[in-house]
Amino acid sequence: MGLSDRLNRTEPNSGAAPYLQAETLRSIAGAGKDKVESSQIRNAINDELKELIGKALYSGEVDPETLQSTVFKAISIVIERSDYPLTDAERAELVQEVVDDILGNGPLEQLLRDPEVTEIMVARFDTIYVERFGKLGATTLKFENEEHLRKTIDRIVGKVGRRIDESSPLVDARLKDGSRVNAVVPPIALDGATLTIRKFFKDPFTVRDMVNSGTLSVNAMDFLRAAVQGRMNIIISGGTGSGKTTTLNAVSSFIPEDERIVTIEDSAELQLAKPHVIRMETRPVNIEGTGMVTIRDLVRNSLRMRPDRIVVGEVRDGAALDMLQAMNTGHDGSLTTVHANSTTDALSRLETMSLMAGMDLPMAAIRDQVCRAVDLIIQQTRMHDGSRRVTAITEVLGMNEGQPELRDIFTFAYSKDKDDPKLGQLVATGTVPKFLDRLAQRGVDLDKAVFKK
Numbered sequence: 001m002g003l004s005d006r007l008n009r010t011e012p013n014s015g016a017a018p019y020l021q022a023e024t025l026r027s028i029a030g031a032g033k034d035k036v037e038s039s040q041i042r043n044a045i046n047d048e049l050k051e052l053i054g055k056a057l058y059s060g061e062v063d064p065e066t067l068q069s070t071v072f073k074a075i076s077i078v079i080e081r082s083d084y085p086l087t088d089a090e091r092a093e094l095v096q097e098v099v100d101d102i103l104g105n106g107p108l109e110q111l112l113r114d115p116e117v118t119e120i121m122v123a124r125f126d127t128i129y130v131e132r133f134g135k136l137g138a139t140t141l142k143f144e145n146e147e148h149l150r151k152t153i154d155r156i157v158g159k160v161g162r163r164i165d166e167s168s169p170l171v172d173a174r175l176k177d178g179s180r181v182n183a184v185v186p187p188i189a190l191d192g193a194t195l196t197i198r199k200f201f202k203d204p205f206t207v208r209d210m211v212n213s214g215t216l217s218v219n220a221m222d223f224l225r226a227a228v229q230g231r232m233n234i235i236i237s238g239g240t241g242s243g244k245t246t247t248l249n250a251v252s253s254f255i256p257e258d259e260r261i262v263t264i265e266d267s268a269e270l271q272l273a274k275p276h277v278i279r280m281e282t283r284p285v286n287i288e289g290t291g292m293v294t295i296r297d298l299v300r301n302s303l304r305m306r307p308d309r310i311v312v313g314e315v316r317d318g319a320a321l322d323m324l325q326a327m328n329t330g331h332d333g334s335l336t337t338v339h340a341n342s343t344t345d346a347l348s349r350l351e352t353m354s355l356m357a358g359m360d361l362p363m364a365a366i367r368d369q370v371c372r373a374v375d376l377i378i379q380q381t382r383m384h385d386g387s388r389r390v391t392a393i394t395e396v397l398g399m400n401e402g403q404p405e406l407r408d409i410f411t412f413a414y415s416k417d418k419d420d421p422k423l424g425q426l427v428a429t430g431t432v433p434k435f436l437d438r439l440a441q442r443g444v445d446l447d448k449a450v451f452k453k
Contacts, residue, residue: 072099105175106152107141112179112199119241122195125149134386149193153183163287171284172267177202180267204271207250214422215243216390219450220410223393226446227376228254230439231333237346238380243388244337245269245313247380252335255309262302264295265313278305295319296357299326312336318357320350321366327373343377343394347404350374364402371398371405375435381412383423390426395433409433409451428453 072095100109111117111130119131125143129136143149157164157173164171169188173181178200185193207224210216216224227234228251236251238244252272255261262278263270270279280302283293295312296319302310303326314337315323327334338353340346347370354366379392391412397405409431414424430453439446 105156106143106148108152108195108197111139111141112175112177112197118199120195120197120199122149122193124192124194131386134382134388146192149195150185153185153193153195156181157183162284168284174267175200178269178271180269200269204249204273205246207253210247210250210390213387214425215247215388217410217426219428220390220393220426222450223409223446224251224378225254226439226444227435228252228333228335229256230435230442230444232375232435232439233327233332233373234335234376234378235346235350235374236335236337236378236380237340237343238337239339239341239382242380242382244380246388247378247390248311248313248335248337251378252311255333259308260306261309261311262305262307263311263313264298264302266295267313270311270313272311278307296322299323302326303331307331308333310334314338315350315353317353320353321357321359324350324354324369324373328369343379343392343406343408344404346377346379347371347374347396347406367402367404368399371396376433377406385423387423389423393426395431395435397434407431407433 076095096110100106105112107128108120108122111120111128114130116132117130118134121129121131121136122143123129125146125148128139128141130139131137143152153164156175157171159176160173162171162173164183164185166185166187169185171181171183173183175181175197180198180200182196183193207216207221211218211221224234234251236244236248249270249272252261252270252274255272255274257275259274260276260278261272261274262280263272264280264282266282268279268281280298282295282298283291285292294317295315296317299310299312299319299322310323310326310331311334312319312323316339320338323334323336338346338349340349350370351363351366354361354370355363374396377392377394377396378390379394381389381391383389389412390410392408393410395407395409397407399405408429410426410428412424413427415422428451430451432448432451436446436448
């Protein structure tokens with residue numbers, strides 16, 4: 001029996017009864033209208049819909065648009081045949097809740113639709129927090145129970161070929177819109193499953209948006225444009241949630257249209273509006289314990305793909321050494337991000353991660369390679385009000401008496417006015433970078449006025 005046949009089926013001796021069993025409706029009506037909450041009819045509809053179209057829903061036999069319209073129709077029939085009184089507003093809310101649960105991600109769907117929400121954090125099945133404008137706040141939304149939350153997590157990770165269970169209790173995945181998902185389940189999560197979603201926006205944050213919001217100054221933007229076009233190797237440094245990936249995405253927009261770009265990420269987030277982009281993503285071990293593909297594997301493979309630019313979403317292990325070697329062997333103009341609290345810390349982190357590659361190299365050799373490979377570091381900071389700011393753009397000059405030598409080109413000047421919504425601004429230090437001659441040799445002109453204090 002096909003899906004449409006089952007939706008249009010009638011019960012014996014009942015004329016035009018809906019697909020929802022009469023016994024279910026009678027049990028709802030018999031409980032007393034004053035005692036029946038909308039959640040009861042919602043749960044009844046939920047159970048029957050899952051039984052009716054569950055296989056079609058998860059097998060991919062029906063395209064999403066047809067399936068959604070069918071579910072809407074089915075819910076309408078159920079509600080019409082129920083004796084439970086619903087206002088138009090209640091009916092619309094009920095339909096949306098059931099559709100979200102069947103076709104989407106339950107109570108999270110309305111948060112995913114909210115353009116003000118940038119991050120969603122499920123601490124427990126009955127505790128959901130969100131980030132709006134850089135600030136955390138609790139919501140009144142919740143899952144029905146732990147099982148409801150686990151089913152939602154399973155649905156999310158299942159769509160991207162991942163699994164999560166007691167033997168593999170951690171997972172990174174993506175929603176269909178590209179939003180990044182991290183889930184942790186027991187026994188690792190002691191109080192029940194947790195879920196964190198960093199939303200993916202269809203309209204990426206541009207460099208112009210960064211200037212308008214105060215994240216970047218106009219002069220700094222002009223400088224970064226020249227640095228990217230002049231094929232300088234750039235590291236974007238910052239803490240968790242400081243906006244590193246957003247800045248990487250925006251700065252990458254300066255790459256010329258005629259270049260071949262290879263992007264490498266743990267979870268695909270970059271949105272490069274360029275004609276020639278090859279996107280690669282890591283893969284965890286499969287159920288047999290094999291098949292893992294790491295950032296390091298992808299960086300090494302990318303060198304055989306004739307890239308003009310290599311853009312790595314984040315280096316966090318021995319892949320740093322491969323990235324540095326790529327930068328030092330003709331792949332100029334590469335970009336990546338690293339977790340660090342300052343530009344100095346960023347270089348130290350690169351040194352430490354290079355040692356994780358397992359190569360028997362002295363620290364002096366690694367430090368020299370870091371300083372030769374990296375031209376520029378952009379430091380990103382999340383401010384106390386939740387806003388993100390570029391707080392330093394620093395040139396790496398090389399080695400000086402065995403230590404890295406850095407020089408700030410732009411720094412963040414904090415405002416003395418407590419009412420200043422931007423908290424300050426990024427200003428030039430008056431220093432002209434040494435690689436300006438290299439930019440000129442590559443046909444990139446930059447007015448030195450951008451470096452005036």
